[in-house]
Amino acid sequence: MESSDSTERTEITTLDRIGPKCRCHVVGVRASGALRKRVLAMGMVPGVEVETLQSAPLGDPTEYRVKGYCLSLRRAEARLIEVVQGDEP
Amino acid sequence: MQDMTKLLFGAVLGALYVVLGIFQILWTVIGPQPGFDALFLTGDPFNGFVLLVIGAVFVTGAWKLFRDIGEGAVFIYIGILLSILFGMVEFFALCAGAIETIFFGEEGSGWAITDSINPLLYLAAIGAVGFFAWGREFLRGLRAA
Amino acid sequence: MTKQIRIALAGNPNVGKTTLFNAITGARQHVGNWPGVTVEKKTGRVSHNGYEIEVVDLPGTYSLTAYSADEVVARDFILEEKPDVVVQVVDATNMERNLYLTTQLSELRSPVVIALNMADMAEARGDAIDRDRLSAFLEMPVVRTVGTRKDGISSLLDAVIEEAETSPHHEHTIGYGDDAERMIASLVGVLETDQSLAARYPLRWLAVKLLEGDEDVLARIQEGPAAGRVQNILSSIDTDGYEATMADKRYEAIAAILPQVRTVNTRSMNSSDIIDRVVTDRYLGIPIFLALMWGAFELTFTVASPFVTAIDTAIAWLAEAVAGSIEPAWLASLLGDGIIGGVGAVLVFIPNIFILFLILSILEDTGYLARAAFVMDRPMHALGLPGKSFIPMLIGFGCNVPAIMATRTIEGEKDRLLTILINPFISCSARLPVYVLFAGAFFGQQAAGGVVFFLYVLGIVVAIASAKLFRSTILPGESSPFIMEMPPYRIPTALTSLIHMWDKGSMYIRKAGTIILFGAVVVWVLASFPYGVEYGSAESLAGSLGHLIEPLVAPLGFDWKVSVALIFGFLAKEIVVGSLGVLYGTGEESLSSALLADPNLSAATALALMVFVLIYTPCLATLGVIKKETGSWKWTGFSVAYGLIAAWILAFIVGHLAGIFSGGM
Numbered sequence: 001m002e003s004s005d006s007t008e009r010t011e012i013t014t015l016d017r018i019g020p021k022c023r024c025h026v027v028g029v030r031a032s033g034a035l036r037k038r039v040l041a042m043g044m045v046p047g048v049e050v051e052t053l054q055s056a057p058l059g060d061p062t063e064y065r066v067k068g069y070c071l072s073l074r075r076a077e078a079r080l081i082e083v084v085q086g087d088e089p
Numbered sequence: 090m091q092d093m094t095k096l097l098f099g100a101v102l103g104a105l106y107v108v109l110g111i112f113q114i115l116w117t118v119i120g121p122q123p124g125f126d127a128l129f130l131t132g133d134p135f136n137g138f139v140l141l142v143i144g145a146v147f148v149t150g151a152w153k154l155f156r157d158i159g160e161g162a163v164f165i166y167i168g169i170l171l172s173i174l175f176g177m178v179e180f181f182a183l184c185a186g187a188i189e190t191i192f193f194g195e196e197g198s199g200w201a202i203t204d205s206i207n208p209l210l211y212l213a214a215i216g217a218v219g220f221f222a223w224g225r226e227f228l229r230g231l232r233a234a
Numbered sequence: 235m236t237k238q239i240r241i242a243l244a245g246n247p248n249v250g251k252t253t254l255f256n257a258i259t260g261a262r263q264h265v266g267n268w269p270g271v272t273v274e275k276k277t278g279r280v281s282h283n284g285y286e287i288e289v290v291d292l293p294g295t296y297s298l299t300a301y302s303a304d305e306v307v308a309r310d311f312i313l314e315e316k317p318d319v320v321v322q323v324v325d326a327t328n329m330e331r332n333l334y335l336t337t338q339l340s341e342l343r344s345p346v347v348i349a350l351n352m353a354d355m356a357e358a359r360g361d362a363i364d365r366d367r368l369s370a371f372l373e374m375p376v377v378r379t380v381g382t383r384k385d386g387i388s389s390l391l392d393a394v395i396e397e398a399e400t401s402p403h404h405e406h407t408i409g410y411g412d413d414a415e416r417m418i419a420s421l422v423g424v425l426e427t428d429q430s431l432a433a434r435y436p437l438r439w440l441a442v443k444l445l446e447g448d449e450d451v452l453a454r455i456q457e458g459p460a461a462g463r464v465q466n467i468l469s470s471i472d473t474d475g476y477e478a479t480m481a482d483k484r485y486e487a488i489a490a491i492l493p494q495v496r497t498v499n500t501r502s503m504n505s506s507d508i509i510d511r512v513v514t515d516r517y518l519g520i521p522i523f524l525a526l527m528w529g530a531f532e533l534t535f536t537v538a539s540p541f542v543t544a545i546d547t548a549i550a551w552l553a554e555a556v557a558g559s560i561e562p563a564w565l566a567s568l569l570g571d572g573i574i575g576g577v578g579a580v581l582v583f584i585p586n587i588f589i590l591f592l593i594l595s596i597l598e599d600t601g602y603l604a605r606a607a608f609v610m611d612r613p614m615h616a617l618g619l620p621g622k623s624f625i626p627m628l629i630g631f632g633c634n635v636p637a638i639m640a641t642r643t644i645e646g647e648k649d650r651l652l653t654i655l656i657n658p659f660i661s662c663s664a665r666l667p668v669y670v671l672f673a674g675a676f677f678g679q680q681a682a683g684g685v686v687f688f689l690y691v692l693g694i695v696v697a698i699a700s701a702k703l704f705r706s707t708i709l710p711g712e713s714s715p716f717i718m719e720m721p722p723y724r725i726p727t728a729l730t731s732l733i734h735m736w737d738k739g740s741m742y743i744r745k746a747g748t749i750i751l752f753g754a755v756v757v758w759v760l761a762s763f764p765y766g767v768e769y770g771s772a773e774s775l776a777g778s779l780g781h782l783i784e785p786l787v788a789p790l791g792f793d794w795k796v797s798v799a800l801i802f803g804f805l806a807k808e809i810v811v812g813s814l815g816v817l818y819g820t821g822e823e824s825l826s827s828a829l830l831a832d833p834n835l836s837a838a839t840a841l842a843l844m845v846f847v848l849i850y851t852p853c854l855a856t857l858g859v860i861k862k863e864t865g866s867w868k869w870t871g872f873s874v875a876y877g878l879i880a881a882w883i884l885a886f887i888v889g890h891l892a893g894i895f896s897g898g899m
Contacts, residue, residue, distance in 0.1 A: 029478060034301050036474065037446075038717050040481035041297030043331050047482065054510065057519040058612035061716055063510065067330045067485075070510075070720035072608050074615075077715050135528050142525040146518060160511050167512045171525070178529045182536045189540040193547060228725070 011085070015050065015064075016078035018085060023051050028082040035077070043067040044081055092162065095223070096154040099165045102172070102215055103147025106140050109208040113137030129206040140208055143171045166227040169219040176213020183210065236281070239398045240288045242311060244339060245323035246332050247294035248601075248721035250351045253730050254323055254381035255291045258391070265737045268307045274642075276737075282391040290317065296331070296719075298338040299443075300450035302645065312342050313435060318398040320344045321390070323379075326356035326363060327722070329496065330488055336372065337484040340406045343436040345397045348376040349390050354383070361498050368495040373406040382727050407438065410483045414476055417445055421467060428458040446480060447473030506722040510605065519609045526602070527628050534590045535632045535663070541585035549578035567762055568755075576754025580747040583635050583855060588739045590629065590636040594643070595734035599726035603643060604718060611716055617698050618705040620644060620714065623653040627697070630660030631690075634856045638863055639738060646714030652704055654863055655873055658852035659697040661690050667808045668847045675826035676840040685841070689848050696849060696880065742859070753854040757805050772817070776801055790846065790885045791839035800846070806853050838896055842889025850881035 018024050026048050031039050043066050044050070053063040053070065061074040073081075109128065116122070116132035150164025183205040245251040255263075259278025268275045276291040292311060293304035300306055312320055322339055324332040339346050348368075356363060369376040375393040379386035409415060421441035425431055431440070435454075443451040444464060452468075455461055513522055557570035597603045603622075611621030622644045629637035637657050644650040669689055673682035705711075760776040767773040772780075772794075780798035787797055795817045803810040811825070818828045829835055851874045852860065861870045 032474060035715050035717075036477065037297065037299040037301045038715065040478060041299065041301070041334065042717055042719070043334070043485065045482045045485050046478065048485070053507070054514060056514055056608050056612060057516050060612045060615075061608060063514070063608065063720055067328075069328045069331060070506075070722075072604075072716065072718050072720055074611065074716045077717060138521075139525045139528055142518070142521040145521065146512065149515075149518065160508060163508045164512055167509065167522075171522070175525075175529055178532050182532060185537045185540050189543055192540065193543045 012082050013085065014079050015073070015081040015083050016062075016075045018050075018052050018083065020052050020054055020062075022085065023049060024083040024085045025049055026081055026083050029080065030082060031077070031080040035080070039077070039081065042071055043069075044071075050083065092154055095162055095165050096151050098219055098222075099147045099151035099154065099161075099168065102212070102219070103144045103151055103168070105215070106144030106147060106172075106208075106212060108144075109212070110137045110140030110144055113140060113208065128208065129203065129211070131204075131207045133207070136207055136209060139175055140212075143168060143175065143212075146171060162223075165219070166223065169216050169224065172213050172216025173220055175209045176216065179205075179207060179210040179213070236284055236286045238286050238288070239318040239395065240290065240315075241319045241321055241394055241398075242290045242292050242315075242317040242344075243321050243323060244292045244308060244312075244335065245294060246296050246325065246328075246335060246719075248719060249294070249323050249325035249328075249332065250381045251291065251294055251323045252734075253727060254349060254351055254379060254387075255289065256729055256733055257381045257384045257387055259289055263733075265741060273303050273307050280391070282388070283395060285391075285395050287391065287394070295335065297335060298342070299446070300448050303647065306450060309342065312339070312344050317344060319347055319394045321347045321349055321394060323349045323351050323381075326350050326353045327359070327361070329363075329492060330485070333372075333488045333491075334484055336374075337408055337487060340372070340374070341408075341436065341439045341442060343439070345400070346372075346374045347390070347393050347397050348372065348374055349379045349386070350376055351379045351381055353378045354380045354385075361496060364495045368491070371491045371495065408484055408487045410442075410480050414445065414479060414483070417467070417471065417476070418442060421445065421464065424460050424463045424467065425455070427463075428455065428460040431455060431458055431460065442480065444468060445471075445473060446477040506601075509723050510720070513602070513605050514609055523606055523609050526597075526606075527625065530590075530593045530597075530625075531628065531632060533593055534586055534629065534636065538585035538589050542582055545581050545584070546578070549574060549581065553578070564762070568758060571761070572755050572758030573751070575758070576751045577747075580743065580750045580855070583633065584739060584743070586633055587636045587639065587742050588735050590640065591738040592731055592735040594625075594640060595731040596726045598643065599724065599730060601721045601723045604720050607716075607718065608720065618701050619653060620646065620649045620716070623649065626653055626657060627660055630657050630662060632663055634658050634660065634662050634852060635742075635859050638856065638859045639742065641863060648709045648711065649714055651864060651869065652701060652709050654860060655704060655869070655876075656697040656700045658856055658873065658877060659693050659700060659849060661693040661848055662807075664806055664808045664853065665689075665847060668803075668810050669844055671811050671826060672829070672840040672844050675829050676835075676837040685844070689844055692845065692884075693848055696884070700876075700880070741862075747858070750854050750858045753857070754805060757802065760801070772798075787882075790842050790882065790889055791834070791836070792843065792846075793834045796843060800850065803847060804851055804854060806855070807847060810847060836893070836896075838889050838892035841892045842885040845888045846881045846885040848881075849877060849884055851877045 012027060015024070015026075026044055026046055028046060029036060029039050029044060048066060051065040053065055055062045056072075061072045062078065063070055063072045065071075109130070112125070112128065112130055113132060114134055114137035116130050117134040117137065121130065121132060146164055147168040150161045150168055153159070153161030153164060155161075183202070186205050187202065243251060243255055255276065255278065259280050262280065263276055263278035266275050266277075273293050278289045278291070280287050280289060290311065292308040295302075295305045295308050298305055298309040311317070320339055320342075322332075322336055324336070336346065336348065350363065350365060350368075353363070365376045365378060375397060377386055377390045377393050379390055410418065418438065418441045421444055422437045425437045425440055431437070440451060440455070444455075445468075447468075452464075455464060513519060515522075553570040553574045556574060557566045560566040560569060594603070597606070606625065607621035609621070610624045614621045614624055623641070625643070626637045626640040629640055634657050637660070638654050641650050641653045641657075644653060666686070669686045670682070673685040677685050757776075760779065761774050763775050764773075767777075776798050777794070779801060780794040783797050784792075784794045787800075792800075795814065798817060799810045799813045802813040814829070815825050818825060818832075829840075851857075857870055857874065860873055861867065864870065
């Protein structure tokens with residue numbers, strides 16, 4: 001894979017805490033029911049790389065790039081997605 | 090230099106939009122002032138708001154180009170698109186007014202083409218110049234739906 | 235002899251499915267609703283090489299779970315109606331997520347043909363896709379198409395026909411890993427004992443869905459003999475865990491194929507990304523959105539104006555011509571005042587509706603609508619509404635009829651219903667003549683502007699308060715989650731936009747029109763009977779009804795004349811003015827002095843009346859679209875009742891407060 005100069009961090013955090021223009025990897029989805037189905041179908045599956053693009057003018061929702069397309073999530077939904085920061089999962 | 094032209098274009102057109110936008114809103118509050126007939130101000134606050142928004146997009150673009158932050162050119166492109174878009178909206182509104190007067194106008198209702206001319210309409214002509222200069226380059230990245 | 239085959243068009247949203255559908259079927263299409271839900275159903279026909287092909291456009295979905303009505307509709311059609319071939323439209327520039335749906339379609343055991351659409355865009359950005367290899371991996375034909383240029387349609391139809399004639403079909407399945415496969419095998423073993431189930435559905439698919447905890451599928455097997463043992467198996471496992479594993483495995487399978495069939499030209503930024511930097515800019519995002527909305531509003535109402543006037547003039551001329559030339563008089567009145575008037579009430583909205591839907595279609599096709607929802611989500615969310623409900627609310631200031639039709643872009647059923655129910659409180663332009671008359675007569679030129687402004691604000695306040703109230707009572711819960719694709723910006727095509735406009739416009743005429751016409755005839759009967767009375771006078775049924783309901787509105791200070799005017803206001807709110815003119819016997823010109831001279835009317839009563847007109851029962855045309863859009867008489871009735879009650883209470887409060895205030899001065 002590509003070389004990464006970011007510090008090796010394996011701390012699990014949630015997607016809403018990832019700052020703009022940062023990359024991270026999904027490790028788990030805590031949503032349940034219909035929401036879970038939707039999140040998984042949109043490609044937010046464990047192992048996938050997510051890049052934070054930008055937030056709406058009032059700070060919420062936020063646009064992410066995942067699997068080569070753009071997806072927007074509210075902070076409430078992003079909080080349910082567990083990620084580790086950095087280029088490597 | 091390409092970017093310098095864009096910077097100047099954005100700064101000048103942006104300033105025009107902002108000033109006319111302020112005038113439009115001012116006219117709403119204090120009423121029309123003498124000596125500005127040539128600007129075709131209508132005193133419509135919404136029209137003034139739109140002028141201000143387009144002006145702000147151009148000025149932001151020029152500022153970003155000046156500071157060399159990147160993305161500045163995109164603000165100019167979007168400003169140009171908005172400029173033309175609203176010029177078209179006003180043009181259609183003008184046509185609608187004309188059709189209504191010609192076919193259903195009552196005697197002495199007094200609609201004249203000058204009533205429909207406003208800054209959004211004529212500033213779009215300048216925007217169109219920018220479109221002919223850089224529009225192709227920008228739209229190349231987009232494709233039909 | 236021509237052979238008949240039926241195909242279904244499936245695919246993700248925003249992949250050009252509608253454009254491809256239009257390219258295949260041309261004008262030979264029919265729009266309706268899927269039974270029981272408000273999801274649109276489009277079907278079309280095309281002849282190709284001696285085959286008559288019926289094309290059913292399935293709703294755009296990302297998956298085939300039971301997440302939304304759209305997904306259930308799509309998979310039920312494939313399962314129950316068993317189309318000969320399913321064509322999946324795949325966006326060549328976004329294959330990974332698109333193929334996720336393919337992995338699920340193949341489990342339904344229908345033959346699938348892939349239309350690799352927007353292939354020109356992928357090629358333009360430098361991607362190379364090996365279609366033959368992709369076809370070999372997926373074990374289904376892959377055809378290159380460009381819907382916007384009608385490229386590849388003929389080869390697509392060739393592939394469809396060939397696929398329809400080939401049998402039996404090879405089932406392409408994904409391995410979900412040892413553990414999941416063991417569970418699937420044991421579930422299939424149990425399901426096999428239910429003969430009727432095995433005949434109707436692919437058992438492996440049923441087992442996969444059960445393992446994912448799909449409640450819709452669980453309900454389907456509930457009746458059969460296998461239900462008990464299935465429950466036993468499911469209760470011992472964690473379906474949430476399997477769901478994630480299986481989604482993961484599907485994406486893994488895709489990830490294994492893609493690098494072998496596609497070389498991607500990665501570029502750091504494309505036009506789409508950088509446009510978003512501007513239109514979702516921290517400071518400029520919301521102003522740009524509001525400016526565009528003003529433009530949409532201006533086009534919808536100002537530009538439509540001459541067409542509205544034309545229709546209005548034509549209808550008035552026709553009504554007069556009929557009234558003057560037909561005998562007996564009652565028939566002339568029925569045709570002129572009732573039916574032509576009613577048809578007119580339907581037709582006058584057409585210019586607005588056509589233009590509005592043209593604009594909405596363009597906004598949607600360019601991709602901006604998703605950004606509008608993105609930018610406005612936070613402020614609207616604070617009111618318990620989704621970002622997308624802002625546009626209908628704004629259009630409501632012009633007219634509630636197109637506004638309510640515009641709620642179609644809202645995905646969540648509850649969110650949509652909520653937006654529909656509060657929309658009538660947004661003061662539409664038809665209410666303005668009533669305000670102008672009363673505010674002008676009772677408050678003078680100076681204060682009239684302030685009074686009208688107060689009414690507009692009151693309407694917004696009532697809408698927001700009602701939204702809050704409905705959220706905590708009849709439509710409980712949070713607004714639906716916001717997980718939305720931000721499609722790349724594109725240049726819209728004229729054909730797609732025009733077809734969209736035509737669909738919506740003609741749908742309005744067919745569906746809402748009948749209800750409006752019926753209502754107009756009822757009002758005509760009330761105004762014209764008993765036989766021989768002057769139309770809409772005190773002696774008519776409407777007049778008697780006015781006397782009858784007078785006690786109900788007496789606390790608000792309204793007399794029977796106002797009651798009658800309010801009854802006619804049901805037809806369209808501006809009619810309140812005209813019918814008061816008839817009742818006072820003055821016509822509209824000298825009405826304001828006649829109102830001022832009426833001892834029953836004070837400034838406070840006038841204010842109460844304006845508040846009542848603002849809030850009470852939406853007009854007939856609005857009710858027509860509420861019925862059509864909610865598909866329910868219950869909600870339509872609710873809207874009437876809630877409006878009447880809220881209007882009564884608020885008119886009472888405002889009238890009495892104003893009375894105390896002015897009495898004290």
